Amino acid sequence: MRGAGRERQNIIYRAGVLGRRPAVPTDFAELERRARKASSAAGWAYVAGGAGEGRTMRNNRAAFDRWAIVPRMLRDVADRDMSRELLGTRLPAPLLLAPIGAGQLIAADADLHTARAAAAAGVPYIFTNQGGTPMEETAAAMGAAPRWVQLYWSTDEALVDSLIARAEAVQAGALVITLDTTVLGWRPQDLNLGSLPFAKGLGIAQYTSDPRFHDLVTSRAREGTNKSVEITLGAIRSLIEITRNHPGKFLANLRSPRPRASVETFLDIYSNPRLSWDHIATLRTRTRLPIVLKGILHPDDARRAVDEGVDAIVVSNHGGRQVDNAIASLDALVRVRDAVGPEPTILMDSGIRTGADVFVALALGADAVLLGRPYMYGLAIAGQRGVEEVIANVIAELDLTMALSGVQNLSEITRDVLVPQGTLSA
Template sequence: MTTTPARGAGIDRLNAIYRAGVLGRRPAVPADFGELERRAKKVSSAKAWAYVAGGAGEGRTVRRNRAAFDQWAIVPAMASAPGDRDLSVELLGARHASPLLLAPVGAAALMKDDSDLHIARAAAATASTYVMSNQGCSPMEECAAEMGDASRWFQLYWSKDEGLVDSLIQRAEAIGAGALVVTLDTTVLGWRPQDLNLGSLPFSRGIGIAQYTSDPRFQEIVRERLASPSEKPSVEVTLGAVRTLLDMSRNHPGDFWDNVRSPQPRASVETFLDIYSNPGLSWDHLATLRERTSLPVVLKGILRPDDARRALELGVDAIVVSNHGGRQIDSSIASLDALLDVRAEIGPEPTVLLDSGIRTGADVFTALALGADAVLLGRPYVYGLALAGQRGVEDVIRNVVAELDLTMALSGTRDVGSIGRGHVVESRS
């Protein structure tokens, strides 16, 4: 695993961009989030943008995630900047080059074909840990092959089928995942008006189910379904239905024309929609993880202090304070606000990551100062993917890490461990 500390990342990035500017070259990926978002929207389809950028309900949680960061101001210390900074962090027994990990983002092929392979290569090139999505568009084995020995974790959605849960865990172990990240907050899909207004769910077209169609247990379930004598539901034949069938066939493994003639793609989609997530997920389910894997276990989606305490009592190795980027519950507590309460409840020792609302290097600094050990970056790198594929993801990562490094330099912090509550105050404006 590549763990080269990001020393001088900020100055290096500034020099690279400004030297290119001397030659008349401007960055393909904007350095500010606002322009990055605007340009990504221009190159995205309506369905892709609704899924990736959209939030639950009226979007209050998405806005609240950002407003929470606006409530804090960084207080820099003068004449105390070290010459070099060390951005590396220790997480779950492994050294990571920076406190920035790539969050799992499902159905990213909406934004760019072979999305997960682009992301995997970009993560490896920037020494950034990639949390592979359970709702990915390429099998985890193919992504791992693109990464060499670079760091990766795997996200798990708890299926209704326990055999499938075990199979996905075993595959994550086999690809050398450094942790199993169990997502708790998507036992059912939230109310997402932007998708609903378009009648669009990528999984219904076979987008974002590659971890399933590549899984031996899932394939077994599909075969059993096809062999069942139960009555098959009729499908109204419309132009939209034909297009969906073609999408299913295109996104299913194997030859396109063979898939068009086969019931397999449709059966796979229907099976996925039936079993992909368990709405009855409980703490009793989670208590079985220690018997099922030797991987470090991370629970993602914790917002309440009592849930954080219960997770640690269960023996998990880390938690992720997250509201799923505002995509599941409208008017939920902001992740950054929840971080303060969670950290106060469990103390300084347990490993806590923050997800939802991170846009810039200054955001990363603020999250670290308020108690996060590391953060997960989501939408920004997917916007970079939309603009320039692998290179776009790399540019977004390098920009965020560079700004973090420069913020540390200008705030007088030598390493991530020295960033603390004394570096931020509640804003008065």
Template sequence: MATGRGRERQTAIYRAGAFGRTPSVPTDAAELERRAARRMTRQARAYVVGGAGEGASMRHNREAFDRHRIVPRMLRGAVDRDLSTTVLGTELEAPVLLAPVGAAQLVTRDSDVQIAEGAASARTPYVFSCQGGNPMEETAQAMGATPYWYQLYWSTDEPVVDSMIRRAESCGARALVVTLDTTLLGWRPQDLNLGSLPFARGQGIAQYTSDPSFRALVREQVRTASGPGEKVEVTLGAVRTLVSMTREYPGRFLANLRSPEPRAAVERFLGTYSNPALSWEHIATLRDRTSLPVLLKGVLHPDDAVRALEHVDGIVVSNHGGRQVDASVAALDALPAVRAAVGPEATVLFDSGIRTGADVFLALALGADACLLGRPHVYGLALAGADGVRQVVENVIAELDLTMGLVGVDRLSAITTDLLAG
């Protein structure tokens, strides 16, 4: 009898349905987004669902998937399917990781911990967001034995960069993912029309307010503004509690934005978190700064991909889900040329536009080793917390498994362009 994660997930849903219980999280991508968007606040919806400019890059991402056609092969007996793979030393039960999504705290309290709990339940690695609502150490505890990576935005302050890397190493991250395409925030009208930047309200900055190097910057800023004395110690204590204030008492924090302590942390963050001058010279220092495998995220041009692999261990082909540059090339359209340029042995991951297991299949066929799932897991979070994250991930992996069986492949290495039309 055929088994696998697809059959297991189907069976669980249909058995519950026999007793009148339907899934709390929709199994199709369109209804998942619609229901999650209704559950979110206007600010959360603008930030999570919205994109750059007029949304052309988001449309391009989905249109790229729609242009490809899978050609199933018959009578191949793919009864037992192996979805497992290893990426830079991290073992994956399926070629899916959860992408870092900043400011998920807009959706629910303790967002990153809940995402981690859902990822662990689905036995799926999670790339912790540098713009998280929980410190990486708390999120790591929620992952248990499931592996996790850490995303890094390159700060304008080099000691903060080093501190973040050290913390990621210390808390057990298996790899470092440096995001390249957000040295500046893209033009995002849905956020701008609401005047809503979560970081300016202290949301999504917990990695910084829990970081000793960043706190030292805040302490120095307040000392410079206020002069030395006892007030400095009070200010430092306030900075240390900023994480819990923003997570547990958002109203209290907002009411105190004009006070020196949290306001200084927010202002320092806005001037620190990402470096517009980031260059290949910065990237070249990573080999001396960490023993972790390093991936560069946001690569779309083949020449950039080749150069990246002179310095790091892997790349993520991504246009940031269409959130940074409008009218950008679709990430899926960029993927084949990148793979051709770097060769078959290089580590190439993919994100931007993944919604279903069939999407994962297409990305693998076009050259990805594994895929990062972004917005959909946040939609699951909005609908059902950690269990919603689990359901979304399990649905995507289930569809990938069933697609493999129906197409006639029993292992990931057999998913090639030969199975696509044209």
């Protein structure tokens, strides 16, 4: 993607001569404002909301504000290279799309729109375990483009093995184990609406398409349920939504116990509070895929991950959605990189909004970053095109930030290009 910044600018400015504007805003504040306007209340609460009072989300942004870039001049930056080797794949830019569940709340076929956009941009998409489209269909939409697969560790070990086998079959470049969601965080925006997408059959397509999960649902449907449901208008609407979201024809589903049994089975087994390092130690005998641990914030956990031989870690606080007032991911990144040294592969997410943010994260030790909410906002505004433009804008700004800071390639983006905000030293 040499010259990506100028190329993106030229596309926008030339279209402007014809009276056309970008499909999505190029600044985050307006992107967020328009995405909120385009989203339902439940969709916005789920995607934009955070844990508790939202302090972790604010911490994530404040951490970026504590660092300033110190541009250098006269460096001959006409030729720039943003490419990076990551787990055996050469990427055009140090950017991946993070897994975000229940995208159906934002747009129908969200996973497919995102997959096609990622493929068009050449950046990997991490398939969410809580998607609305089975991973096989999402992979088909990407062709040969790179993809990783996220795994939430179920309480049913056979289901874990089945999901891993399917990730291998769709030629995932890595298996991303999300560690920080063994239980759901306290999310007032969702709670105030009484809105949990999975309870209505949204975001569980990886499960309803899985043979092991089918067996579990069959057993549950055969045994029946002891859970009585109060008959209200809301309950009827929820049952209709569960039925509509379940694979198969609506009328057949309406007469079947399987849709409700699928939701109840999912809610019982989807994540495992007993997850421990003993579980992680079994992965080398269960998969040939590179193993990535997502949700690391403490240096000791990072050291343990490296000692266990995982292929990469993602420093992440889940976008501020799990623990209120947790450490900012960017602050944790500095501590983690110092703890494990220069060799281990470290990715970072939570708080990334712009290309300049990517630059700062790389300078503080990330090999690549995961982009989350911004691309979902682009999806809300303009579907696949919106995702494509958000990706293009972030990469373009990274490229221009490199040029204007006197940097030719990613290896030159080190802590030396930054100073703590407010200091006088350069």
